[in-house]
Amino acid sequence: MSPNPPTPRYHPVSRIFHWAVALGVAVMIPVGILMTSGSVEGIQDELYILHKGLGTILLVLVAARLAWRLFHSPPPMPESMPPGQRRTARFVHGTLYALLVVMTTSGYVRTVGDGFPIELLDALGLPYLLPEMPDVAAWMVLVHKGSAYLLAALVAAHVGAVVHAQLFAGHGVFRRMWPPVGGGGQKGEG
Numbered sequence: 001m002s003p004n005p006p007t008p009r010y011h012p013v014s015r016i017f018h019w020a021v022a023l024g025v026a027v028m029i030p031v032g033i034l035m036t037s038g039s040v041e042g043i044q045d046e047l048y049i050l051h052k053g054l055g056t057i058l059l060v061l062v063a064a065r066l067a068w069r070l071f072h073s074p075p076p077m078p079e080s081m082p083p084g085q086r087r088t089a090r091f092v093h094g095t096l097y098a099l100l101v102v103m104t105t106s107g108y109v110r111t112v113g114d115g116f117p118i119e120l121l122d123a124l125g126l127p128y129l130l131p132e133m134p135d136v137a138a139w140m141v142l143v144h145k146g147s148a149y150l151l152a153a154l155v156a157a158h159v160g161a162v163v164h165a166q167l168f169a170g171h172g173v174f175r176r177m178w179p180p181v182g183g184g185g186q187k188g189e190g
């Protein structure tokens with residue numbers, strides 16, 4: 001009898017993108033909430049500088065990840081997963097991508113559009129890509145805040161679904177995205 005075929009993994013590049021963005025978001029949400037809470041006066045400026053700099057790195061990373069994803073489809077989901085769950089997972093993944101784009105661009109437009117600096121870009125001598133536009137920036141405050149809470153809720157749902165599929169339903173999905181580096185992967189898949 002032949003052993004079960006190994007679970008197909010995401011491409012190594014896709015896994016690096018996934019965990020780098022996950023780590024970035026895990027830092028950005030609490031830092032964003034802390035710096036706007038008014039409860040950390042001594043280090044508020046440092047938190048803003050960290051948030052804007054890391055956020056700008058994430059903006060580039062999310063754009064690169066999307067470009068990569070366009071040309072690299074993910075490996076098929078386990079056949080043991082019911083079709084409804086597969087559809088829901090695809091919808092959640094698509095919405096997470098969309099929210100990452102909205103979060104990073106709204107943060108950038110809110111900052112640059114209001115004439116605030118991004119210290120990391122200044123340090124690297126890189127230009128800002130937008131003119132000042134305070135009206136648009138004011139809207140972006142709302143968009144950024146609203147989508148931050150949506151993103152946090154969806155990340156929680158995503159993690160919960162993976163834990164459930166892995167531990168209780170036995171679909172073995174975690175290994176598709178783990179480890180972040182190395183461990184082989186499907187050539188030509190994303």
Ligand code: HEM
Nearest residue numbers: 028029032033036052055056103104107108111141145148
């Ligand atoms: C995935 C990326 C990002 C996440 C998860 C994120 C998350 C957050 C969160 C949770 C808040 C607090 C919202 C509130 O309760 O008011 C916030 C505020 C803020 N973020 Fe981001 N952010 C991201 C990207 C960016 C980027 C790229 C920039 C700028 C380059 C930026 C600039 C700001 C600024 C200026 C505020 C304060 C908004 C205000 O005026 O109230 N963020 N962010």
